[in-house]
Amino acid sequence: xxxxxQLLKPYxxxxxxxxxxxxxPGKTPGDVYRRLLGCFEKLREIAAASxxxxxxxxxxxxxxxxxxxxxxxxxxxxxxxxxxxxxxxLPGGEPPREIYYxxxxxxxxxxxxxxxxxxxxxxxxxYVGSQQQVSGx
Amino acid sequence: xxxAPKPALDRQNRTAAxxxxxxxxxxxxxxxxxxxxxxxxxxxxxxxxxxxxxxSQRLATVRRPTVQNSMLVQIGVQxxxxxxxxxxxxxxxxxxxxxxxxxxxxxxxxxxxxxxxSAHWTDPANGRRLVDLRxxxxxxxxxxxxxxxxxxTPGNEPARVMFNGDIRKIHRNLAAAITPLxxxxxxxxxxxxxxxxxxxxxxxxxxxxxCHWALGAYVDQRAPSDRSIFDAAIKAAYGHVRAITAxxxxxxxxxxxxxxxxxxxxxxxxxxxxxxxxxxQAF
Numbered sequence: 001x002x003x004x005x006q007l008l009k010p011y012x013x014x015x016x017x018x019x020x021x022x023x024x025p026g027k028t029p030g031d032v033y034r035r036l037l038g039c040f041e042k043l044r045e046i047a048a049a050s051x052x053x054x055x056x057x058x059x060x061x062x063x064x065x066x067x068x069x070x071x072x073x074x075x076x077x078x079x080x081x082x083x084x085x086x087x088x089x090l091p092g093g094e095p096p097r098e099i100y101y102x103x104x105x106x107x108x109x110x111x112x113x114x115x116x117x118x119x120x121x122x123x124x125x126x127y128v129g130s131q132q133q134v135s136g137x
Numbered sequence: 138x139x140x141a142p143k144p145a146l147d148r149q150n151r152t153a154a155x156x157x158x159x160x161x162x163x164x165x166x167x168x169x170x171x172x173x174x175x176x177x178x179x180x181x182x183x184x185x186x187x188x189x190x191x192x193s194q195r196l197a198t199v200r201r202p203t204v205q206n207s208m209l210v211q212i213g214v215q216x217x218x219x220x221x222x223x224x225x226x227x228x229x230x231x232x233x234x235x236x237x238x239x240x241x242x243x244x245x246x247x248x249x250x251x252x253x254x255s256a257h258w259t260d261p262a263n264g265r266r267l268v269d270l271r272x273x274x275x276x277x278x279x280x281x282x283x284x285x286x287x288x289x290t291p292g293n294e295p296a297r298v299m300f301n302g303d304i305r306k307i308h309r310n311l312a313a314a315i316t317p318l319x320x321x322x323x324x325x326x327x328x329x330x331x332x333x334x335x336x337x338x339x340x341x342x343x344x345x346x347x348c349h350w351a352l353g354a355y356v357d358q359r360a361p362s363d364r365s366i367f368d369a370a371i372k373a374a375y376g377h378v379r380a381i382t383a384x385x386x387x388x389x390x391x392x393x394x395x396x397x398x399x400x401x402x403x404x405x406x407x408x409x410x411x412x413x414x415x416x417x418q419a420f
Contacts, residue, residue, distance in 0.1 A: 009275075101291050
Protein backbone atom coordinates (compact mmCIF):
# COMPACT_ATOMS: atom_id res chain seq x y z
CA UNK A 1 0.00 0.00 0.00
CA UNK A 2 2.91 2.32 0.73
CA UNK A 3 4.33 1.68 -2.73
CA UNK A 4 0.95 2.13 -4.41
CA UNK A 5 0.38 5.39 -2.54
CA GLN A 6 3.71 6.63 -3.88
CA LEU A 7 2.77 5.52 -7.39
CA LEU A 8 -0.50 7.46 -7.11
CA LYS A 9 1.16 10.65 -5.90
CA PRO A 10 1.96 12.14 -9.32
CA TYR A 11 -1.73 12.10 -10.23
CA UNK A 12 -3.56 15.11 -8.82
CA UNK A 13 -6.93 14.21 -7.45
CA UNK A 14 -5.94 10.64 -6.65
CA UNK A 15 -6.97 9.31 -3.25
CA UNK A 16 -3.63 8.00 -2.00
CA UNK A 17 -5.16 5.75 0.64
CA UNK A 18 -8.82 5.15 -0.09
CA UNK A 19 -11.46 4.43 2.50
CA UNK A 20 -11.11 0.90 3.85
CA UNK A 21 -13.93 -1.47 2.91
CA UNK A 22 -16.37 -2.69 5.54
CA UNK A 23 -14.95 -5.40 7.78
CA UNK A 24 -16.38 -8.71 6.65
CA PRO A 25 -15.79 -11.39 9.29
CA GLY A 26 -15.36 -15.07 8.57
CA LYS A 27 -12.99 -14.78 5.64
CA THR A 28 -10.60 -17.62 4.89
CA PRO A 29 -7.04 -17.49 3.54
CA GLY A 30 -8.58 -18.68 0.25
CA ASP A 31 -10.71 -15.52 0.05
CA VAL A 32 -7.66 -13.35 0.68
CA TYR A 33 -5.69 -15.35 -1.88
CA ARG A 34 -8.40 -14.82 -4.51
CA ARG A 35 -8.51 -11.09 -3.83
CA LEU A 36 -4.75 -10.86 -4.05
CA LEU A 37 -4.78 -12.70 -7.37
CA GLY A 38 -7.25 -10.08 -8.62
CA CYS A 39 -4.84 -7.38 -7.47
CA PHE A 40 -2.00 -9.13 -9.24
CA GLU A 41 -3.98 -9.21 -12.48
CA LYS A 42 -4.75 -5.52 -12.15
CA LEU A 43 -1.10 -4.86 -11.50
CA ARG A 44 -0.17 -6.74 -14.65
CA GLU A 45 -2.54 -4.54 -16.65
CA ILE A 46 -0.96 -1.42 -15.13
CA ALA A 47 2.53 -2.69 -15.87
CA ALA A 48 1.56 -3.57 -19.45
CA ALA A 49 0.08 -0.10 -19.96
CA SER A 50 3.30 1.40 -18.61
CA UNK A 51 5.42 -0.75 -20.93
CA UNK A 52 6.81 -2.89 -18.13
CA UNK A 53 6.99 -6.65 -18.18
CA UNK A 54 5.80 -8.68 -15.25
CA UNK A 55 5.74 -12.28 -14.17
CA UNK A 56 2.82 -14.37 -15.24
CA UNK A 57 1.07 -16.27 -12.49
CA UNK A 58 -0.91 -19.39 -13.21
CA UNK A 59 -2.83 -20.79 -10.29
CA UNK A 60 -4.98 -23.88 -10.24
CA UNK A 61 -8.50 -22.65 -9.42
CA UNK A 62 -9.15 -25.74 -7.32
CA UNK A 63 -6.24 -24.83 -5.09
CA UNK A 64 -7.42 -21.32 -4.34
CA UNK A 65 -10.06 -22.37 -1.80
CA UNK A 66 -7.62 -24.55 0.06
CA UNK A 67 -4.90 -21.89 0.10
CA UNK A 68 -3.01 -21.55 3.35
CA UNK A 69 -1.63 -18.40 5.01
CA UNK A 70 1.82 -19.22 3.62
CA UNK A 71 0.37 -19.19 0.07
CA UNK A 72 -1.18 -15.81 0.81
CA UNK A 73 2.18 -14.61 2.06
CA UNK A 74 3.86 -15.81 -1.13
CA UNK A 75 1.50 -14.03 -3.49
CA UNK A 76 1.56 -10.91 -1.29
CA UNK A 77 5.38 -10.92 -1.46
CA UNK A 78 5.17 -11.24 -5.23
CA UNK A 79 2.83 -8.24 -5.44
CA UNK A 80 5.12 -6.19 -3.19
CA UNK A 81 8.11 -7.11 -5.37
CA UNK A 82 6.28 -6.04 -8.53
CA UNK A 83 5.10 -2.82 -6.92
CA UNK A 84 8.65 -2.12 -5.77
CA UNK A 85 9.79 -2.64 -9.35
CA UNK A 86 7.20 -0.18 -10.66
CA UNK A 87 8.07 2.27 -7.90
CA UNK A 88 11.74 2.05 -8.88
CA UNK A 89 10.79 3.27 -12.38
CA LEU A 90 9.17 6.39 -10.91
CA PRO A 91 11.56 9.32 -11.31
CA GLY A 92 12.15 11.04 -7.99
CA GLY A 93 9.73 8.78 -6.15
CA GLU A 94 9.90 9.00 -2.37
CA PRO A 95 10.57 5.77 -0.48
CA PRO A 96 7.50 4.11 1.01
CA ARG A 97 6.73 4.21 4.72
CA GLU A 98 8.66 2.08 7.12
CA ILE A 99 7.16 -1.35 7.73
CA TYR A 100 6.00 -2.12 11.26
CA TYR A 101 4.73 -5.14 13.11
CA UNK A 102 0.94 -5.01 13.19
CA UNK A 103 0.45 -7.92 15.57
CA UNK A 104 -1.59 -11.03 14.95
CA UNK A 105 -4.33 -10.62 12.37
CA UNK A 106 -7.23 -12.71 11.11
CA UNK A 107 -7.76 -13.44 7.42
CA UNK A 108 -10.74 -11.05 7.55
CA UNK A 109 -8.39 -8.22 8.63
CA UNK A 110 -6.03 -9.02 5.77
CA UNK A 111 -8.97 -9.27 3.36
CA UNK A 112 -10.11 -5.79 4.41
CA UNK A 113 -6.59 -4.43 3.98
CA UNK A 114 -6.26 -5.99 0.52
CA UNK A 115 -9.50 -4.16 -0.31
CA UNK A 116 -7.65 -0.85 0.10
CA UNK A 117 -4.87 -2.08 -2.19
CA UNK A 118 -7.49 -3.15 -4.71
CA UNK A 119 -9.03 0.34 -4.76
CA UNK A 120 -5.60 1.91 -5.11
CA UNK A 121 -4.82 -0.31 -8.09
CA UNK A 122 -8.17 0.48 -9.71
CA UNK A 123 -7.35 4.18 -9.43
CA UNK A 124 -3.81 3.66 -10.72
CA UNK A 125 -5.12 1.63 -13.66
CA UNK A 126 -7.56 4.43 -14.50
CA TYR A 127 -4.88 7.13 -14.36
CA VAL A 128 -2.28 5.11 -16.28
CA GLY A 129 -4.92 4.24 -18.90
CA SER A 130 -6.02 7.84 -19.37
CA GLN A 131 -2.39 8.97 -19.55
CA GLN A 132 -1.74 6.40 -22.24
CA GLN A 133 -4.78 7.63 -24.19
CA VAL A 134 -3.50 11.20 -24.01
CA SER A 135 -0.01 10.19 -25.19
CA GLY A 136 -1.59 8.03 -27.93
CA UNK A 137 -3.58 10.96 -29.26
CA UNK B 138 -39.48 119.60 -24.84
CA UNK B 139 -41.27 116.38 -25.07
CA UNK B 140 -38.45 114.61 -26.81
CA ALA B 141 -35.76 115.65 -24.32
CA PRO B 142 -36.39 113.11 -21.60
CA LYS B 143 -36.56 110.28 -24.14
CA PRO B 144 -32.87 109.36 -24.18
CA ALA B 145 -32.86 109.44 -20.42
CA LEU B 146 -35.86 107.13 -20.39
CA ASP B 147 -34.25 104.88 -22.94
CA ARG B 148 -31.10 104.79 -20.89
CA GLN B 149 -33.15 104.14 -17.78
CA ASN B 150 -35.13 101.41 -19.53
CA ARG B 151 -31.97 99.94 -20.98
CA THR B 152 -30.34 100.05 -17.60
CA ALA B 153 -33.42 98.43 -16.10
CA ALA B 154 -33.51 95.91 -18.93
CA UNK B 155 -29.86 95.22 -18.53
CA UNK B 156 -30.33 95.00 -14.78
CA UNK B 157 -33.29 92.65 -15.19
CA UNK B 158 -31.37 90.54 -17.77
CA UNK B 159 -28.40 90.21 -15.47
CA UNK B 160 -30.50 89.03 -12.58
CA UNK B 161 -32.30 86.59 -14.78
CA UNK B 162 -29.05 85.32 -16.19
CA UNK B 163 -27.60 85.13 -12.74
CA UNK B 164 -30.63 83.27 -11.51
CA UNK B 165 -30.48 81.00 -14.52
CA UNK B 166 -26.81 80.31 -14.01
CA UNK B 167 -27.35 79.82 -10.36
CA UNK B 168 -30.09 77.28 -10.99
CA UNK B 169 -28.06 75.65 -13.69
CA UNK B 170 -25.13 75.37 -11.31
CA UNK B 171 -27.30 73.88 -8.61
CA UNK B 172 -28.77 71.45 -11.14
CA UNK B 173 -25.31 70.60 -12.47
CA UNK B 174 -23.98 70.00 -8.97
CA UNK B 175 -27.04 67.93 -8.23
CA UNK B 176 -26.57 65.95 -11.41
CA UNK B 177 -22.87 65.51 -10.67
CA UNK B 178 -23.65 64.31 -7.17
CA UNK B 179 -26.27 62.01 -8.58
CA UNK B 180 -23.74 60.66 -11.04
CA UNK B 181 -21.12 60.21 -8.32
CA UNK B 182 -23.69 58.54 -6.08
CA UNK B 183 -24.68 56.30 -8.95
CA UNK B 184 -21.09 55.36 -9.65
CA UNK B 185 -20.43 54.77 -5.95
CA UNK B 186 -23.60 52.70 -5.73
CA UNK B 187 -22.57 50.63 -8.74
CA UNK B 188 -19.08 50.21 -7.29
CA UNK B 189 -20.46 49.31 -3.89
CA UNK B 190 -22.94 46.92 -5.42
CA UNK B 191 -20.12 45.18 -7.28
CA UNK B 192 -18.02 45.00 -4.16
CA SER B 193 -20.89 43.87 -1.98
CA GLN B 194 -21.73 41.24 -4.52
CA ARG B 195 -18.09 40.13 -4.67
CA LEU B 196 -17.92 40.16 -0.88
CA ALA B 197 -21.06 38.06 -0.64
CA THR B 198 -20.32 35.62 -3.42
CA VAL B 199 -16.51 35.31 -3.44
CA ARG B 200 -14.69 36.78 -0.47
CA ARG B 201 -16.97 35.72 2.35
CA PRO B 202 -17.33 32.12 1.10
CA THR B 203 -13.56 32.02 0.53
CA VAL B 204 -12.86 33.08 4.10
CA GLN B 205 -15.61 30.83 5.40
CA ASN B 206 -14.32 27.77 3.52
CA SER B 207 -10.71 28.50 4.43
CA MET B 208 -11.75 28.56 8.07
CA LEU B 209 -13.70 25.37 7.57
CA VAL B 210 -10.57 23.68 6.19
CA GLN B 211 -8.63 24.91 9.20
CA ILE B 212 -11.29 23.69 11.62
CA GLY B 213 -11.42 20.34 9.81
CA VAL B 214 -7.65 19.92 10.05
CA GLN B 215 -7.72 20.76 13.77
CA UNK B 216 -10.57 18.34 14.31
CA UNK B 217 -8.82 15.56 12.41
CA UNK B 218 -5.66 16.11 14.46
CA UNK B 219 -7.63 16.12 17.71
CA UNK B 220 -9.36 12.87 16.71
CA UNK B 221 -6.02 11.33 15.78
CA UNK B 222 -4.61 12.27 19.19
CA UNK B 223 -7.69 10.77 20.82
CA UNK B 224 -7.17 7.51 18.94
CA UNK B 225 -3.48 7.43 19.75
CA UNK B 226 -3.99 8.04 23.46
CA UNK B 227 -7.24 6.22 24.19
CA UNK B 228 -7.55 3.78 21.30
CA UNK B 229 -11.31 4.25 20.97
CA UNK B 230 -12.56 3.51 17.44
CA UNK B 231 -15.00 6.46 17.54
CA UNK B 232 -11.98 8.77 17.11
CA UNK B 233 -11.12 7.02 13.86
CA UNK B 234 -14.59 7.67 12.47
CA UNK B 235 -14.48 11.25 13.74
CA UNK B 236 -11.22 11.81 11.89
CA UNK B 237 -12.72 10.41 8.72
CA UNK B 238 -15.78 12.60 9.22
CA UNK B 239 -13.57 15.67 9.55
CA UNK B 240 -11.96 14.93 6.19
CA UNK B 241 -15.09 13.86 4.35
CA UNK B 242 -17.55 16.29 5.94
CA UNK B 243 -15.47 19.41 6.40
CA UNK B 244 -12.14 19.51 4.60
CA UNK B 245 -13.13 17.89 1.29
CA UNK B 246 -16.31 19.95 0.68
CA UNK B 247 -14.57 23.16 1.78
CA UNK B 248 -11.68 22.47 -0.59
CA UNK B 249 -14.12 21.77 -3.42
CA UNK B 250 -15.78 25.14 -2.72
CA UNK B 251 -12.41 26.89 -2.69
CA UNK B 252 -11.52 25.25 -6.01
CA UNK B 253 -14.68 26.57 -7.63
CA UNK B 254 -14.27 30.01 -6.02
CA SER B 255 -10.66 30.24 -7.19
CA ALA B 256 -11.92 30.99 -10.72
CA HIS B 257 -13.09 34.39 -9.44
CA TRP B 258 -9.96 35.27 -7.49
CA THR B 259 -8.07 38.24 -8.84
CA ASP B 260 -4.74 37.73 -7.07
CA PRO B 261 -2.75 34.96 -8.81
CA ALA B 262 -0.79 34.38 -5.58
CA ASN B 263 -3.97 33.03 -4.00
CA GLY B 264 -4.25 30.43 -6.75
CA ARG B 265 -0.71 29.30 -6.02
CA ARG B 266 -1.51 29.16 -2.31
CA LEU B 267 -4.49 26.96 -3.04
CA VAL B 268 -2.29 24.54 -5.03
CA ASP B 269 0.19 24.43 -2.12
CA LEU B 270 -2.67 23.88 0.31
CA ARG B 271 -4.01 21.00 -1.77
CA UNK B 272 -0.59 19.31 -1.87
CA UNK B 273 -0.08 19.84 1.88
CA UNK B 274 -3.51 18.39 2.65
CA UNK B 275 -2.85 15.29 0.52
CA UNK B 276 0.39 14.73 2.43
CA UNK B 277 -1.28 15.36 5.77
CA UNK B 278 -4.12 12.97 5.05
CA UNK B 279 -1.72 10.21 4.05
CA UNK B 280 0.53 10.83 7.06
CA UNK B 281 -2.47 10.80 9.40
CA UNK B 282 -3.58 7.48 7.93
CA UNK B 283 -0.21 5.89 8.62
CA UNK B 284 -0.06 7.30 12.14
CA UNK B 285 -3.57 6.05 12.83
CA UNK B 286 -2.66 2.66 11.42
CA UNK B 287 0.48 2.21 13.50
CA UNK B 288 -0.77 3.85 16.71
CA UNK B 289 -2.48 0.87 18.32
CA THR B 290 -0.23 -1.87 16.96
CA PRO B 291 2.73 -3.55 18.65
CA GLY B 292 4.85 -2.07 15.86
CA ASN B 293 4.42 1.33 17.52
CA GLU B 294 6.73 0.07 20.25
CA PRO B 295 9.64 -1.50 18.37
CA ALA B 296 11.64 -1.85 21.58
CA ARG B 297 8.95 -4.03 23.15
CA VAL B 298 8.59 -6.07 19.93
CA MET B 299 12.34 -6.66 19.96
CA PHE B 300 12.37 -7.45 23.67
CA ASN B 301 9.46 -9.88 23.45
CA GLY B 302 10.82 -11.53 20.32
CA ASP B 303 14.58 -11.70 19.77
CA ILE B 304 15.76 -10.75 23.26
CA ARG B 305 13.43 -13.14 25.06
CA LYS B 306 14.66 -15.96 22.81
CA ILE B 307 18.30 -15.13 23.58
CA HIS B 308 17.42 -14.87 27.28
CA ARG B 309 15.78 -18.30 27.32
CA ASN B 310 18.90 -19.84 25.73
CA LEU B 311 21.27 -18.09 28.11
CA ALA B 312 19.22 -18.84 31.20
CA ALA B 313 19.00 -22.48 30.10
CA ALA B 314 22.82 -22.58 29.94
CA ILE B 315 23.76 -20.60 33.05
CA THR B 316 21.40 -22.37 35.47
CA PRO B 317 22.79 -25.92 34.86
CA LEU B 318 26.36 -24.52 34.84
CA UNK B 319 25.80 -23.29 38.38
CA UNK B 320 23.88 -26.42 39.41
CA UNK B 321 26.61 -28.77 38.15
CA UNK B 322 29.24 -26.86 40.13
CA UNK B 323 27.10 -26.94 43.28
CA UNK B 324 26.59 -30.70 42.90
CA UNK B 325 30.30 -31.44 42.99
CA UNK B 326 31.95 -33.05 45.95
CA UNK B 327 33.82 -30.79 48.40
CA UNK B 328 37.28 -31.72 47.05
CA UNK B 329 36.20 -31.01 43.41
CA UNK B 330 34.81 -27.59 44.30
CA UNK B 331 36.54 -24.52 42.90
CA UNK B 332 35.14 -21.73 45.06
CA UNK B 333 36.32 -18.86 42.86
CA UNK B 334 34.87 -20.48 39.71
CA UNK B 335 31.65 -21.33 41.47
CA UNK B 336 31.42 -17.81 42.82
CA UNK B 337 31.97 -16.38 39.32
CA UNK B 338 29.29 -18.67 37.87
CA UNK B 339 26.83 -17.69 40.56
CA UNK B 340 27.63 -13.99 40.17
CA UNK B 341 27.18 -14.34 36.40
CA UNK B 342 23.73 -15.81 36.97
CA UNK B 343 22.73 -13.00 39.32
CA UNK B 344 24.12 -10.18 37.19
CA UNK B 345 22.74 -11.63 34.00
CA UNK B 346 19.25 -11.81 35.51
CA UNK B 347 19.64 -8.25 36.81
CA CYS B 348 20.66 -7.18 33.33
CA HIS B 349 17.59 -8.81 31.75
CA TRP B 350 15.27 -7.42 34.39
CA ALA B 351 16.67 -3.88 33.92
CA LEU B 352 16.20 -4.14 30.16
CA GLY B 353 12.58 -5.22 30.61
CA ALA B 354 11.95 -2.42 33.10
CA TYR B 355 13.50 0.13 30.74
CA VAL B 356 11.30 -1.02 27.88
CA ASP B 357 8.27 -0.67 30.16
CA GLN B 358 8.99 2.63 31.88
CA ARG B 359 11.98 4.16 30.09
CA ALA B 360 13.53 5.28 33.36
CA PRO B 361 17.19 6.31 32.93
CA SER B 362 18.00 4.57 36.24
CA ASP B 363 17.08 1.20 34.67
CA ARG B 364 19.53 1.88 31.88
CA SER B 365 22.27 2.58 34.43
CA ILE B 366 21.44 -0.69 36.20
CA PHE B 367 21.58 -2.50 32.85
CA ASP B 368 24.96 -0.95 31.95
CA ALA B 369 26.45 -1.86 35.34
CA ALA B 370 25.00 -5.39 35.29
CA ILE B 371 26.15 -6.23 31.78
CA LYS B 372 29.63 -4.89 32.55
CA ALA B 373 29.75 -7.06 35.68
CA ALA B 374 28.44 -10.08 33.71
CA TYR B 375 31.25 -9.66 31.17
CA GLY B 376 33.73 -9.51 34.05
CA HIS B 377 32.36 -12.81 35.37
CA VAL B 378 32.55 -14.36 31.89
CA ARG B 379 36.23 -13.34 31.71
CA ALA B 380 36.85 -14.79 35.18
CA ILE B 381 35.16 -18.07 34.19
CA THR B 382 37.14 -18.20 30.92
CA ALA B 383 40.37 -17.79 32.92
CA UNK B 384 39.44 -20.81 35.02
CA UNK B 385 37.86 -22.83 32.26
CA UNK B 386 40.24 -25.76 32.81
CA UNK B 387 38.31 -26.45 36.04
CA UNK B 388 35.03 -26.81 34.15
CA UNK B 389 34.05 -30.40 33.54
CA UNK B 390 33.06 -31.78 30.12
CA UNK B 391 29.34 -31.14 30.57
CA UNK B 392 29.97 -27.54 31.66
CA UNK B 393 32.28 -27.05 28.69
CA UNK B 394 29.58 -28.27 26.35
CA UNK B 395 27.01 -25.99 27.96
CA UNK B 396 29.23 -22.93 27.75
CA UNK B 397 30.21 -23.73 24.16
CA UNK B 398 26.66 -24.41 22.99
CA UNK B 399 25.30 -21.16 24.39
CA UNK B 400 27.20 -18.14 23.13
CA UNK B 401 27.70 -15.28 25.54
CA UNK B 402 25.30 -12.37 25.07
CA UNK B 403 26.55 -9.83 22.60
CA UNK B 404 26.26 -6.23 23.76
CA UNK B 405 24.70 -5.22 20.45
CA UNK B 406 21.99 -7.84 20.72
CA UNK B 407 21.05 -7.12 24.31
CA UNK B 408 21.27 -3.36 23.98
CA UNK B 409 19.22 -3.27 20.77
CA UNK B 410 15.97 -2.20 22.49
CA UNK B 411 17.75 0.93 23.76
CA UNK B 412 18.45 1.89 20.19
CA UNK B 413 14.89 1.00 19.21
CA UNK B 414 13.42 3.53 21.65
CA UNK B 415 13.53 6.69 19.60
CA UNK B 416 12.64 10.20 20.60
CA UNK B 417 9.99 10.27 17.86
CA GLN B 418 8.17 7.43 19.54
CA ALA B 419 5.64 9.67 21.19
CA PHE B 420 2.57 7.55 20.66
